[in-house]
Amino acid sequence: MGEVIEAGLLEGVASTTVKKLHKAGLVTLESIAVTPPRDIVELTGMGIDTAVKVNALARMKVDPGFVSASDMLEMRKHKLRCRTGSNELNRILGGGLETGVITELIGEFGSGKTQICYTLSVLAQRPVEEGGLGGRVCVIDTEGTFLPERVVQIAEARGYDTQEILSNILIARAYNSDHQVLLIKNLPQVAQEHDVKLVIVDSMIGHFRGEYIGRATLAERQQKLASALGNLLRVAEAFNLSVVLTNQVQAKPDTAYGDPNKPTGGHVMAHACTHRMYLRKGRQNTRLARIIDSPYLPEEKIRIAITEAGVTDEDGTFPEWDDDSPIQEKE
Numbered sequence: 001m002g003e004v005i006e007a008g009l010l011e012g013v014a015s016t017t018v019k020k021l022h023k024a025g026l027v028t029l030e031s032i033a034v035t036p037p038r039d040i041v042e043l044t045g046m047g048i049d050t051a052v053k054v055n056a057l058a059r060m061k062v063d064p065g066f067v068s069a070s071d072m073l074e075m076r077k078h079k080l081r082c083r084t085g086s087n088e089l090n091r092i093l094g095g096g097l098e099t100g101v102i103t104e105l106i107g108e109f110g111s112g113k114t115q116i117c118y119t120l121s122v123l124a125q126r127p128v129e130e131g132g133l134g135g136r137v138c139v140i141d142t143e144g145t146f147l148p149e150r151v152v153q154i155a156e157a158r159g160y161d162t163q164e165i166l167s168n169i170l171i172a173r174a175y176n177s178d179h180q181v182l183l184i185k186n187l188p189q190v191a192q193e194h195d196v197k198l199v200i201v202d203s204m205i206g207h208f209r210g211e212y213i214g215r216a217t218l219a220e221r222q223q224k225l226a227s228a229l230g231n232l233l234r235v236a237e238a239f240n241l242s243v244v245l246t247n248q249v250q251a252k253p254d255t256a257y258g259d260p261n262k263p264t265g266g267h268v269m270a271h272a273c274t275h276r277m278y279l280r281k282g283r284q285n286t287r288l289a290r291i292i293d294s295p296y297l298p299e300e301k302i303r304i305a306i307t308e309a310g311v312t313d314e315d316g317t318f319p320e321w322d323d324d325s326p327i328q329e330k331e
Ligand SMILES: Nc1ncnc2c1ncn2[C@@H]1O[C@H](COP(=O)(O)OP(=O)(O)OP(=O)(O)O)[C@@H](O)[C@H]1O
Pocket: 107, 108, 109, 110, 111, 112, 113, 114, 115, 116, 145, 153, 248, 285, 306, 307, 308
């Protein structure tokens, strides 16, 4: 992942500074570019002026600013898509979970948000040729609901080596919103050290909603949330990995028509998440899934099921990697 920086690669930066960066685990341009200067100070102990400088230099090297639309199309071809466990779900997602962006799973309790996360944490590890992302998974669990037993069950049902799957999932329990923000700040280092290709935050909003109560604190909460989401988006882009967030719904009693349930987190969440999937309970073990507010995906409602294999198609079947369903974009 990325080129290891040597002294001299960042013009005008002293070799002692490069050493400090290396010691803090910031060894590639990408990781320096996505770490805000204040965090670089915290991690390395260097002065803020130096931190601002190395961050700006690294960003210039990684991101030259304007790019042509043809270059952008070329970059987008390197995007990967992680299959989800259901052909139908893959289809409405445009082939699977996209890398480089944030995908948000929205729904009330029991709607299947965490079940989709479990399934993805198994499938993202599969090689790219098999519809996975070929990397490790990092889970930030804010509710203490992410259980390894369920991962084992899904991996077994799908015929994978459970020990290997488990060892490639890094789980951090976030105890409050400050802790959650800190874990998110550390992601560039974790992503780089462990070759992470999928980051899950389940749930993104829970702590924020619990801690910031009342109108007076709303602005502060939204600001903190926006900054954490910004960090997540930068990591997604810089490391070409997928970010999945879960979010609950809140009843809006003043809704005159349509669904009274709205995702929490307001415009800040809506703006940061490229793809938003709305989940609802259906009959028996099925769930209804629909993409909302997408820049290019259709708003089609489909049905999936939750079984011992995690998320599957409605009839309980799931795509095998070698069937010819259009899972992975071919380059
Ligand atoms: N092994 C399993 N086989 C079949 N269904 C299961 C299995 N495990 C869990 N489920 C179903 O998944 C549901 C829970 O879904 P999930 O935990 O994803 O909800 P959620 O959307 O994350 O809710 P919350 O907002 O409370 O976190 C259970 O009600 C159960 O019906």
